[in-house]
Amino acid sequence: MTSLERAEAAEHAMSQELDRIVVKSVIYTSGERDPRQPLSPQQSQGRLYMMGDDPRLPRMPEKPTLFDFFKYRxxxxxxxxxxxxxxKKNGLDEKIVLACxxxxxxxxGFIRGDHGYWGAQLVEPYVDEEVSWAIRHHQVLRFFADESYGYKYPxxxxxxxxxxxxxxxxIQEAYRxxxxxxWYETCRLITVNDLYAFDPNVRVELEEFTDVVGRHFRQPKEGLGFDQSPSAHMWRTMNHPTKYL
Incomplete structure (x- = not known):
């Protein structure tokens, strides 16, 4: 039995204990299995498919904030x-602190591949355009050294x-x-402060950035995922990652 088969068997056993059936999206399993092949048939045994809160996950507040996603998803x-x-310690502008x-x-919380682009889309409706641009392009700049900023290839x-x-x-064209x-410098400063921020002994609390987020992140009153923004569906997907449709 492969590692994927073992994981799926364990997950199947857990799902049998749920009232609802959970079906993974193709992107979660593609590569481990051929996405062109049909999924194994689910034995419903009278159960319905998951279309709401997954009881295996912490329940999100009715109007989730950015910090709620940090805490629960x-x-x-x-x-x-x-x-x-x-x-912040380096005295950079608060917008750069937020971007970091x-x-x-x-x-x-979402997708690893092309994460800068996905991350920028997630926050675009809620932050300054410079911030989302920098988040998008840090995906590219991290592969290219810039000695003038003290950034070397990791x-x-x-x-x-x-x-x-x-x-x-x-990627090379996007870098060019x-x-x-x-806004090249804004983005480059993400990579600079990204490179040296891997100390397992340093503990930082999320609440340290309450004021920065409050000033520079436009939290929708309806809650992230429920404000009809262009990226609301992405926040809903993270909120309810196992919905059937």
Whole structure:
């Protein structure tokens, strides 16, 4: 039995204890299984499919805030908290502090691949355009050194991707464009404060950024996911990640 099969067997056993049937989206399993193949038939045994709160997850408030997602839906946030504190310690503008706090939220709660682009889309309706632009393009700039800002290509990338890894052509083109953009520095400062924010011994509390978020993140009164913004559906997906439709 493969690791995926073991995981699916364990999840199947757990799902049998639920009142509702949970079906994973294709993107969660593609690669581990061929997405062109039909899914294994579910034995409903009279049960309905999941279309709301998953009892295996902490229940979100009725009108969730950004901090609620940090607390109840995002994975460990030590890195982004350290990054934001470092930016604050370095005396950077509060918008850059916020960008550092939010730059990896897609990795933490949504989709890892192209996470800068997904993360920017998530926050675009709620932050200054400069902030979302910087979050989007940190995805690209992190692959390119800039000695004038003290940013070198991360050693960790050599360990993770190999010494011969070369960014794809679309990334190189995006870098070329970003390099000439008026907000290049804002984005570059995310990567600078990103690079040195991996200290397992430093603890930072989310509440340290209450004022920064309050001043620069436009929290919708309806709650994230329920305000009809262009990215509301993405927040709803994180809120209810196992909905059938």
């Amino acid at each position: 995002f994975g460990p946030s030590t890195h982004v908290l350290q990054s934001a504190r470092l930016a 706090l939010l730059h990896d939220i897609s990795v933490m 050693d960790s990338y050599i360990r993770l991707f190999g010494a011969d890894y070369q960014p794809e052509p679309h 464009r970003a390099r000439e953009h008026k």
